[in-house]
Amino acid sequence: MIVRAKRDPRAFGPLYQMHFDAIFGFIRLRVPDAPTAGDLTSQTFLKAMSHIRKFEIRGIAFRSWLFRIALNEVNGWWRKQKKVKELGISSDQLRSLVDETEEYLEDDRLERLIIQLNDLPEAHLALMELRFFEGRSFKELSEILGITENAAKMRVSRIVSTLRIAMGVEK
Numbered sequence: 009m010i011v012r013a014k015r016d017p018r019a020f021g022p023l024y025q026m027h028f029d030a031i032f033g034f035i036r037l038r039v040p041d042a043p044t045a046g047d048l049t050s051q052t053f054l055k056a057m058s059h060i061r062k063f064e065i066r067g068i069a070f071r072s073w074l075f076r077i078a079l080n081e082v083n084g085w086w087r088k089q090k091k092v093k094e095l096g097i098s099s100d101q102l103r104s105l106v107d108e109t110e111e112y113l114e115d116d117r118l119e120r121l122i123i124q125l126n127d128l129p130e131a132h133l134a135l136m137e138l139r140f141f142e143g144r145s146f147k148e149l150s151e152i153l154g155i156t157e158n159a160a161k162m163r164v165s166r167i168v169s170t171l172r173i174a175m176g177v178e179k
Contacts, residue, residue, distance in 0.1 A: 009022050009023055009026075010023065010060070010063065010065055010070055011065070013057075013060050014060055014061050014063070017057055017060075020053075020056075020057045020060065023056075023070070024053050024057075027070075027071055027074055028049070028053075030071065030074075031049055031052055031053070031074055031075070031078050032045060032046070032049045034075060034078055034079075034142075035048045035049050035052070035078050035081070035082055037137070037141075037142070038082045038137075039082060039085065044085070048078070048081045048082060048085055049078070051081050052074065052077050052078045052081050053074075055077050055081070056073070056074055056077055068151040068154075069151055072148060072151030072152050073151075075148075075151075075152045076151075076152050076153070076154060079134060079152060079153075083130060083134070086130070120174075120175060121171065121175055124171055124174045124175065125171070128167070132163075132167050134153075135149065135153070135160075135163055135164060135167060136164075136167060138152065138153075139164050146160045146161050146164075149164075
């Protein structure tokens with residue numbers, strides 16, 4: 009399908025249909041409302057279609073390439089909004105991160121953890137969302153962010169360590 013879409017933009021439709029739900033869901037988690045998510049999803053697929061000739065089949069997975077485009081669209085949207093992006097997570101998702109710190113946290117410390125997460129730079133917050141709140145593998149992280157798998161592991165480890173220090177769990 010990718011080879012056909014590279015030759016003929018009209019052949020992009022099945023790729024769109026195959027990946028729309030995943031990309032829309034990915035974006036919807038990162039913006040405040042469904043209409044904005046729909047607009048950004050459209051922009052993501054328009055960019056993908058117009059740049060598909062640059063996509064190399066032997067490189068990253070097509071789906072990861074779409075996620076990278078989507079993440080760039082979301083980040084660009086937030087920059088244009090000039091608003092502070094806040095993390096919206098469930099308590100189960102937060103527990104996933106807490107499990108990584110290997111510590112039990114009381115409710116007041118969980119609140120501080122949420123504040124610390126919201127204070128992370130945008131790139132770090134995106135990495136934490138992908139890893140802990142969406143459950144993506146390090147391989148997926150590497151493909152979406154355009155870094156090596158080892159770099160993804162190292163970045164996550166450093167961010168978790170920074171959070172542990174900020175929470176007073178590690179010195």
